[in-house]
Structure formats: structure tokens, C-alpha cells
Amino acid sequence: MQIVVNDDVHEVSAKTLAALIDELGYGGARIATAMDGSFVPVPQRAQTVLRDGARIEIVAPMQGG
Amino acid sequence: MTKSFYGTVLSSPLMLGTAQYPSPDILRDAAKAAQPGVVTVSLRRESAGERAGQAFWTMIQELGVPVLPNTAGCHTVKEAVTTAHMAREVFGTDWVKLEVIGELDTLQPDVFGLVEAARVLTEDGFKVFPYTTEDLVVAERLLAVGCEVLMPWGAPIGSGKGLNNVFGLRALRAHFPDVPLVVDAGIGVPSHAAQALEMGYDAVLINTAVAKAGDPALMAEAFRCAVQAGALARKADPMEERDMAVPSTPVAGKAMLA
Numbered sequence: 562m563q564i565v566v567n568d569d570v571h572e573v574s575a576k577t578l579a580a581l582i583d584e585l586g587y588g589g590a591r592i593a594t595a596m597d598g599s600f601v602p603v604p605q606r607a608q609t610v611l612r613d614g615a616r617i618e619i620v621a622p623m624q625g626g
Numbered sequence: 627m628t629k630s631f632y633g634t635v636l637s638s639p640l641m642l643g644t645a646q647y648p649s650p651d652i653l654r655d656a657a658k659a660a661q662p663g664v665v666t667v668s669l670r671r672e673s674a675g676e677r678a679g680q681a682f683w684t685m686i687q688e689l690g691v692p693v694l695p696n697t698a699g700c701h702t703v704k705e706a707v708t709t710a711h712m713a714r715e716v717f718g719t720d721w722v723k724l725e726v727i728g729e730l731d732t733l734q735p736d737v738f739g740l741v742e743a744a745r746v747l748t749e750d751g752f753k754v755f756p757y758t759t760e761d762l763v764v765a766e767r768l769l770a771v772g773c774e775v776l777m778p779w780g781a782p783i784g785s786g787k788g789l790n791n792v793f794g795l796r797a798l799r800a801h802f803p804d805v806p807l808v809v810d811a812g813i814g815v816p817s818h819a820a821q822a823l824e825m826g827y828d829a830v831l832i833n834t835a836v837a838k839a840g841d842p843a844l845m846a847e848a849f850r851c852a853v854q855a856g857a858l859a860r861k862a863d864p865m866e867e868r869d870m871a872v873p874s875t876p877v878a879g880k881a882m883l884a
Contacts, residue, residue, distance in 0.1 A: 591679070593716045
């Protein structure tokens with residue numbers, strides 16, 4: 562299945578958002594996620610089923626003004 | 627009178643942005659010199675390999691200062707609301723500096739979107755710090771939807787032009803004597819920050835003025851002193867301006883030598 566993560570296309574075997582995060586190597590990182598423009602809180606990642614072409618955003622703390 | 631920000635009394639009226647510093651070490655030195663009451667932070671895409679955000683977050687936590695996440699770069703209500711939710715989860719705070727940008731040349735807020743996003747976020751339990759203009763009617767609307775703090779701009783973000791509309795900012799202060807007010811954006815030098823505090827503003831938010839100084843840590847210290855001076859001056863109740871001169875040396879008893 563092809564998933565778009567932060568604008569990059571990935572071929573993944575993960576079926577859920579939680580599995581995707583592990584598969585891509587984000588395990589343990591302080592990140593927040595969104596799928597197709599909607600926020601997905603941590604407790605919902607395991608129940609969030611990916612579909613082909615889903616757009617995932619993964620963000621983390623960064624400098625800001 | 628020291629006002630609280632959603633129940634929190636800040637240790638300093640200086641809010642410091644964390645962007646644009648030449649290096650993480652210089653940011654850390656500047657933050658230590660500034661002794662800010664708050665540091666602002668943001669969210670950006672994270673790469674699994676680099677994990678840049680994780681190192682940044684560790685450094686910010688070591689400062690031991692409350693964080694205020696922003697929604698910088700958001701141009702729509704939906705973007706800003708979604709970003710706020712992500713920030714609440716990542717930073718573990720319901721504070722959010724709400725930016726809904728309406729125009730690219732000035733980076734001025736889209737005040738219509740701002741009010742709507744503030745309404746939605748307040749209903750979702752956020753404590754919203756809205757980046758707004760000095761417009762009184764917009765301020766009324768923001769308070770009406772639940773904001774308990776206002777952050778009017780001094781001048782466009784990153785411009786360093788100081789307090790462009792002193793009359794408007796003074797009117798806002800006079801109209802909302804009990805609302806915590808923060809000048810956000812446009813401050814270029816410490817005298818601008820002192821001026822805001824002298825006018826009765828409760829805090830200032832500085833970023834570019836420190837980060838882009840030749841010596842950011844030294845400039846951070848200058849701002850720390852400036853906000854202290856401004857706050858003390860406000861407390862001391864400044865004299866009233868006059869149009870005409872009034873002699874400060876007593877006239878009575880002056881020798882008649884003419």
C-alpha cells in the first residue's frame with residue numbers, strides 16, 4: 562500500500578497509523594499525527610485504518626516565535 | 627498590578643521566541659540571559675531519521691520555562707485548529723498562541739478567521755492567546771468567545787519597527803484595564819519593550835530582535851533589563867506629558883541680575 566507521509570510516498574505494509582509509525586522508525590518519538598487533514602490523537606492511532614493514498618502528517622516540536 | 631495569564635503569574639513579562647537563532651547553543655544562552663516567563667515553540671514535520679524535534683524538545687524542557695505553542699503559518703481556521711490540537715498533545719499544554727495569518731506582505735492576522743478559530747478552540751478547552759491587531763471591536767469579539775488574554779501586534783512580524791500605533795495600543799489598554807495584554811510582533815530594540823510596559827502592557831513577546839542581533843545573548847539580557855525597567859516605571863506612575871515647558875529648578879529665590 563502506498564501512503565504519503567509528510568509529502569513523501571512510502572510503500573508500507575502497515576495497516577494502521579500506529580503500525581505505520583513503528584514501521585517508519587518513529588517509535589518512542591514525541592510526535593503528533595494527522596490523517597487527510599484531521600488530527601489523530603495517540604489513543605486513536607491503533608484504530609485508525611490506513612487506506613491506499615492516505616496523506617499522513619507527522620510533526621514534532623520545533624523552534625517558533 | 628500583576629495579572630495572571632489563565633491563572634498563571636509569569637516570572638517575567640518577557641516572552642521569548644525560539645526561532646531563527648544561529649545555533650541551538652546560542653538559543654540556549656539567549657534564553658538563559660533573557661530569563662523569560664514563557665518561551666514560544668511550534669510544530670513542524672519530523673523526519674524519522676533526523677528526529678530534530680526530539681533534541682529541540684529536550685533542550686526546551688531543560689530551560690524549565692512554561693511553553694506557549696503557536697500556530698504560525700496557518701492561514702485557515704481548520705489548519706489553525708488542527709495544529710492547536712497537535713500542539714496540545716505534543717507539548718502537554720492547553721495554552722496556544724493562535725495565529726491565523728491573513729496576508730503575506732504584512733503577516734497580519736485574518737481577524738475574522740481568528741475569532742472563529744478562538745471560539746472553536748475555547749470550546750475545546752484551549753486557553754487561547756490570540757495574535758491580533760489593536761482593533762477594539764475585534765478585541766471585544768475575542769473576549770466574547772472566551773479569550774482571557776489579547777496579543778496585539780506592535781508592528782508586522784519581524785519588522786522591528788516597534789509600536790506603530792501607540793494611540794491604538796493605549797486605547798486598547800485603557801478600554802480593557804483588567805485583561806492581560808501582550809505586545810506581540812514588531813519589537814526591534816529594548817526601548818520598544820520598555821515603552822510597552824510603561825504603557826501598562828503586561829508582557830511583550832520578542833523573537834527576531836534577539837535572534838537576529840549580532841550577540842543574541844547580550845541582546846536577551848538587554849531585553850530582560852528593559853522589561854524590568856518598563857514594569858517598574860509603570861508601577862511608579864509616570865508623570866503626565868505637557869506641551870509647554872515647566873521649569874524644574876525653582877524660580878522663587880533666584881537672584882535678580884538682569
